[in-house]
Amino acid sequence: MTTEGLDALRERALFEAERIAEALIFASSGPVAESLIAAKLPQGAPVGVVIRRLAESYAHRGVNLVRVGDAWAFRTAADLGFLIRQEETEVKKLSRAGLEVLSTIAYHQPVTRAEIEDVRGVATSKGTLDVLLETGWVRMRGRRRSPGRPVTYGTTQAFLDHFGLEELRDLPGMDELKGAGLLSGRVPSNFQPPVLPANDDLTEDEDPLTQMDLEELGLLTPMGEAED
Structure with a gap:
């Protein structure tokens, strides 16, 4: 197989891994541990590269992929936060x-x-x-x-x-x-x-x-x- 063909296969594999990571994070009610994402990816898929590519693809959108400790979550872009109303009851106000x-x-x-x-x-x-x-x-x-x-x-x-x-x-x-x-x-x-x-x-x-x-x-x- 040619070099171009191998590159195309790697790109397709990374794209599919991104889709899996995206689905896992999107479906979760809270941040998803990077170790859990890695365990769900196809064997040999580099979770660091997958997450970096996914974060870059969302960097200029209304929703960003952000790190929370050792986990990842989708969050409204910081500059659009003022547009979002807080629908949930706020946690008891602290004194x-x-x-x-x-x-x-x-x-x-x-x-x-x-x-x-x-x-x-x-x-x-x-x-x-x-x-x-x-x-x-x-x-x-x-x-x-x-x-x-x-x-x-x-x-x-x-x-x-x-x-x-x-x-x-x-x-x-x-x-x-x-x-x-x-x-x-x-x-x-x-x-x-x-x-x-x-x-x-x-x-x-x-x-x-x-x-x-x-x-x-x-x-x-x-x-x-x-x-x-």
Whole structure:
């Protein structure tokens, strides 16, 4: 077979792989993990190349293909967002305390309740944390290897998706957050968020949550079934 013929076959194979990836992402209600896309593609199809080509084909359209953590989703083009009405009921509006706690968790994760209070300089109610957990933007990550084994908190992929972030390192700077009213003047002037990791793996001083931990925290019944 000629070189031109081989090139045509490769192009056809890539095009078919793009169609599969496009269908998977379009049909999903949430971002689709790149690993899942790779598993569904024909054997040997380069998922990175397929995704890049698909993203390029949507780059100048009303819908763009965007990265959300290690996953991909179709989203309205940023410059057309103002045309789209929010039809769904908005997640329970967060109080100022809730916004401050969410910001602290996002920028200082993994973080315990006591550490959140140290950053904000005020007590943090369990109710505020419960509301954030209910939004799906915050999760219990693990337990800190320190006296009392306090629970550590971090953000979720749903948090990245809602705020249009590819990864945590895309979060706006502290000055931008203060300007938007998401951090109050109570935050110490010398506070600087750490360099956030590219993934949400447990750190060296965190232990994973066990079934016993989940039961203790009220996330599982004693029989091991998840609470509604």
